Amino acid sequence: MVKDKEATPLSIEALRQGDRAEFARLVEQYDTYIYRLALRILGNPQDAEDVLQETFIKALKHLPSFDGRSSLSTWLYRIATNEALMLLRKEKGGVLSLDEPSPNDEEEQEPIQIVDWCCLPEEMLMNAETKKMLEQAIARLSPALRVVVVLRDLQGLSTRETSQILKISEEAVKTRLSRARLQLRQWLSEYFHQQYGLENLAP
C-alpha cells in the first residue's frame, strides 16, 4: 500500500495545471515506491533508475490529461510497469512475450517438490544466502508472472489495484499469482532440499 507521507493531499487540479511545486511533492511522495517496483521487476539498479526517470517524465507530460478515473498511485504504477516491461522486451531483443504463459507452464513442469522446510528455524530461512536465492527466483519467473507477484506480494497492492495497473481481469491476476507462487515454492523447496539435505517425499 502506498502511504501518504504528506499531511496535505496532492491537488490534482494544481498538477494538471503544471504547478512545479506540486509536481515536486508528487515525485517526492512516490519516487521510492516507483524505484522499488522497477528494481524488483528488472533486478538491476541502473535499469531501475532509467525507469524511475522515464516514469516521471511521462507523468509530467500526461498529467494535463489525467482523468482521475484511477488513483494517482495506480496511474504512476501503470506507467512504471509499462516502462519496465518495455525495457525487458528491448533487452531480450524484442522477443519477450507478455501474454499469459501457456497452460502447460503451470503443472506439466517438474514433479512437484514435497519437502517439509516450512518449520526450519528462522535463521536458516532468512539469511543473506536465502535472500539472494529469493531474488534469483523472482528473476527466473516469466515477465507476465513476475510482474504480478511483484505488485501483489512485494509491493503489497490489492488484486483490484493490480488488475487496474496491468489492465487484466481480477481473475487473471489471481491465476497468474497462483502460478507464480507455486513456481516460487517449487524452487524454494529444491533449494532447501539441497541446502539442508531435507528429504523429498515426492512420489
Place this chain on the structure above:
Amino acid sequence: MSAPRPSCHEMLRSLSDYLDGELEAEICAAIESHLAECENCRIVVDTLRKTITLYHQYSEEDLELPADVRSRLFKRLHLEDFLNSPR
C-alpha cells in the same frame, strides 16, 4: 450441502486463493477436509504459505531510494530547487 472433496491436483490450483482467504466457506471446508487426510498437500500448503511470508519479509526490508538517484531524478525533471524542501 458440502462441496465435493478436491483431488490433489485440483488442490494445487486453489491453494493461493485459499491462503488469501478469497474462497467461499464451503470450498475452504472441502480443502481442509482434504488437508486433514493428505500429508503431501499439507506440506505443499505449509511451504506455500511460508514462501509468501518469506517474500513479505524480504519486501519489508529497507529499500530506500539512494540519495544520488533522487538527486539525479530531480535534476532530470528540472526540480533541483525543490530537492531539499522540508517535508
